Amino acid sequence: MSSLLQVKASAGSGKTFELTRRFLQHIVRCEEHNPRSPACRASSGGGQAWGDILAITFTNAAATEMRDRVVGQLKRAALGNPAPGLDLSPEHGRLWTDTIVRDMSALNIRTIDSLLHLVARTAALDLDLPPDFQPVFATEEALTPYLDLLFERSRHDGSMRTVLRSAFTALAHRDTDTGFLAGEKLLDQLRPLFDAALREELDDLSSPEKLRQRQEALCRQAMHDANHLLRIAEKHDLPWQKKALAAVTAAAKGKHKNSAYFSKEAAEQLFLKRASIQDDVQEAFQALAASQRDMQNEVPLLKNALWLHPCIQLARLLAEAFKANRQQESGIPGMLVPRLVRQILESEHGVPTALCRMGVRLTHFLVDEFQDTSREHWTALRPLVEEALAHGGSLTWVGDVKQSIYSWRGGDAELFDSVFDDARLTALAPLPQRHVLSSNWRSRRGVVKYNNRLFGQLDQKDTALAALTAMLPGQFPQDILLQAAKSLAHAFSEARQGCPDTTPDGGTVRTEQIRAEKSADLGEAVLKRLCALLRDIAPERPWADVLILVRSNAKASLIASRLAAERIPVVTENSLRLAEHPLVVQTVALLSFLDNPGDDIAFLAVIAGSIFRQHPEAQELADTNLEDWAASPGTGPLFRRFCQRWPAVWQSLLAPFHSHAGLMTPYDMVLEWFSRLDVEARFPEADTFLRRFMEVLYSAEEKGQGTLATFLDHWHSKSNEEKVPMPDHMDAVRVMTIHKAKGLEAPVVIVPWTDFRARPSSSPVVLEREGLRMAVHNRKETGTAYFAEMIRQAKECIHLLYVACTRAREALYVFCTATDGNNATASQALELLLENAELPFDPMPPSGGREAPDAPDEPKPHPKANPAARPFDASWRPMDWLPRLKIFRSPLRALARGRTPHAYGAQGQEPFFSPEERGLFFHFCLEHVHCTGDACADAHAAVIFGVRHFPLPVPASAAERLTRSLEWFLAQPQTALWLENGWPEHPLLDAAGNLLRVDMLVPEPWGPLILEYKSGQPDPAHIAQIRNYLLCHDAAKKTLSPPAKGLLVYLDLQKFQMVDAESVSALCDHCSVPLPREVRQ
DSSP states (O other): OOSEEEEEEOTTSOHHHHHHHHHHHHHTTSOTTOSSOOTTOSOOOSOOOGGGEEEEESSHHHHHHHHHHHHHHHHHHHTTOOOTTOOOOHHHHHHHHHHHHHTGGGSOEEEHHHHHHHHHHHTTTTTTOOTTOEEEOSHHHHHHHHHHHHHHHTTTOHHHHHHHHHHHHHHHHHOOSSOOOHHHHHHHHHHHHHHHHHTTTTTTOOOHHHHHHHHHHHHHHHHHHHHHHHHHHHHTTOOBOHHHHHHHHHHHTTOOOOOGGGGOSSGGGGBOTTOOOOHHHHHHHHHHHHHHHHHHHHHHHHHHHHHHHHHHHHHHHHHHHHHHTGGGOSEEEGGGHHHHHHHHHTSTTHHHHHHHHHTOOOOEEEESSGGGOBHHHHHHHHHHHHHHHHTTOEEEEEEOGGGOOOGGGTBOTTHHHHGGGOHHHHHHSOOOEEEEEOBOSSSOHHHHHHHHHHHGGGGSHHHHHHHHHHHSOSOOOHHHHHHHHHHHHHHTTTOOOBOOTTOOSOOEEEEEEEEESSHHHHHHHHHHHHHHHHHHHTTTSOGGGEEEEESSHHHHHHHHHHHHHTTOOEEETGGGBGGGSHHHHHHHHHHHHHHOTTOHHHHHHHHHSHHHHTSGGGGGGTTOOHHHHHHSOOOSOHHHHHHHHOHHHIIIIIHHHHHTTTTSOHHHHHHHHHHHTTHHHHOGGGHHHHHHHHHHHHHHHHTTOOSHHHHHHHHHHHGGGOBOOOOTTOOSEEEEETTTTTTOOEEEEEEOOOOOOOOOOSSEEEEEETTEEEEEEOOGGGTHHHHHHHHHHHHHHHHHHHHHHTSEEEEEEEEEEEETTOOSSHHHHHHHHHHHTTOOOOOOOTTSSOOOOOGGGSOOOOTTOOOTTOOOOTTOOTTOSSOOOOOOOOTTHHHHTTOOGGGGTGGGOOOOOOHHHHHHHHHHHHHTOOOOSOHHHHHHHHHHHHHHHSSSOOOHHHHHHHHHHHHHHHTSTTHHHHHHHOEEEEEEEOTTOOEEEEEEEEEETTEEEEEEEEOSSOOHHHHHHHHHHHHHHHHHOOSOOOOOEEEEEETTTTEEEEEOSSOBOOOBSSTTTTSOHHHHO
């Protein structure tokens, strides 16, 4: 095995499997009983310890996955099925499995950040850091406390107030918005500057006075040269071109505008053709052209630097305060850690001392995702690698430059091949090797073939050049473009992959083109086509098979909102955040109100939320638009007005909490709130979120944040970090960014937007011009730095396309998106590649649906597929603001009634189905009806869905009979409106305080309508039941609205019967007959 080994691993080629296998090859050469070596001994002899073998992953999730794979491969070896190349007998496999499982902490698999943190922590005192420091990877965590302190001190300190005023003045003059939030805008501007100041990149900048002097000197010279040309031209009586004269005259007055006349090659181009140009005129023109070039090249930079200077001054002030207080800081910006580690390791005896302190020798390094490693991380890690190579160790680095998409975090893809050019490392390991994983183990043959044809052509320099040119706006220097094309072609030199013999044939790939005139129109077209595509996919696959990939979180939120509105189950990273869940939002609003009763917004969020408003004791609020009521004129806090308007509701539900606000901890308060309003029972689908929120409350209390004020401060600063784990077996469409999907796969992948654009980053660029050192935003006038950044981002956009298209196992759908006149995006590069590969766009189905593909390429239907006419499972709705109650109970209750196995359909007979269960099944199907206008298809789809998902077995005869009843009901003219506007399982309280539930309450123009579904024959008890509902409803309402009416729906008879407090109609075939006249019209 080579001491220096590079493993090139394209998408789906088994990179993690290979890394795990090579990791285990090192492990099994060690002594089983020796997880750690005596790192501080002088000699390097003795057996190798398996804890000295280090695997470095890019993320914590990847580290966890690799640990699982290590144990999994050892278990397979113990069963006599070791991985290829892993020489391990079953006996040794069992021994190693037992050894590692007993001491998993010694299994050295970690992220590079955690490794460097460990090194820095062992030398914390040498670095003037607290021993228990923690790296923070969000700049604002370190920045915000100092900025808040600066705001506070500026009230009394004139110099600090001056710095702040200058920064805000600069923002106000530069910002194009009509207004902005001052603190938020300043923080956005300071983030990159604070990082640069901590890295000492903003030291020794030229003063604003020198920058202004240079700017004024350039302006004076340009004016002088323009006036000189005017005088010379007048002397020779030269006839000017009208526009040329205007441009030179404006320059002579100090009104400098970019004019094409200053770029002309000769002075004669500024005058009429009959003019005779003398040498002094040509010299004057050349001087003016030179001064104008200087103006165009330097003045924008000088203005940029002068505008940025107040914010730089502020960032440096904050950075100096942070450094001065570093010994007391528990959170250190993560970007400083590599520099601190390099400082330690490059000192005398730095590496041996660090290893001794850590208690390891680190002999073999295996680095994953090396193409996304930053140069700072590699520079910090390299001394440890060099030490390992010097003592017979090794370095194996795995990656794929085509998948380098983290340059915004410092990832440097050029490092992947540059290791071979490191003279000191190759001197220690003179025979470095390359290994290519050339097979795709992920995708079907059709998907692999498509990606080979699309991306394989980029190994040609001309194609790479054309793709980059299509993505870049304006003119770019040819030499920079050619070098970038060479680099891109090298990255894709081995993009074409083969398929193992076991790879299934087929695979669906569709590429559709979506264009629009405006960006908003394009977004709507994409979302409409996406929803249609998902409904076409739904009959064949469960939702969990589908992964939608986008570039930004904003696009993910846009899709999630649309899918939720379309009632398609969806989960995003944000939907798992506690702070995003509506019940948590309402509970935090309650705590905010109790902490500050004058917070009207918090109080409105409480009373308008589903926890409070849907509670049976808040029935009085049902007919009131609370938002309109809150906005109506009134005096005093909103809660006072609420007390006066609904005193009974206030006293029952809110007054006990208001009166005990200062006597209970937030944990106890929320516990009582959930108990009093029966939250967990009413919203069982939110159980995971509610329990996690209670854990957060308990943890905060343990840390001393046991008051409302301290907890709310903690929540507002840390809430975005709190998430619930992804529930197992969640059947929902996943939406995530392409960056988050790195290393993942899915049966079906949809890429709905491809118009990725190269944009310069917000990080400052430090330049030196004419002896001046200045920091500026990276814009076109910065020259080489701008071109390099734009080309880097253009290459990364192509890498993003590659990563997105290679996540699919069985089906890939790509929308090539563009707006009119909006060129220079990844869509243009994609169009070029598709044309070169002779891969035409698939026509978009006129109906918005999907055309049937050829049979061989169509993925086989999944046994858990959803019904065609109802492509969603409403039993799961984590993003729905008003979670609906479930109307069925646990199937275990059947056992309590003494059911036998025969009752569940044993011995070939149909399962027993009681009238009560038949009613529950009807409710369940009705809840999952999707009205399309075709009653027959809608009824069949709902029943099919019900049979698959109802918690009890459903006899075929019952399903068939219910299909006929449901089809009749859906064919009624009012049913669709009832299902859309009605409230199913609506709660009511009778006079004794017992909870009742009506099948559906519908607000009609003439008044409330209560629907009650019945099977079998009419019974006087049904009429009595309806009248009891009407009595309870009318007793609860406090307005003068018309009395409610009831409608009995007899499913078996297919009849309707209207009931009110005084009369009962005859049985009718159609619902329009007994309804009030207003409805029939």
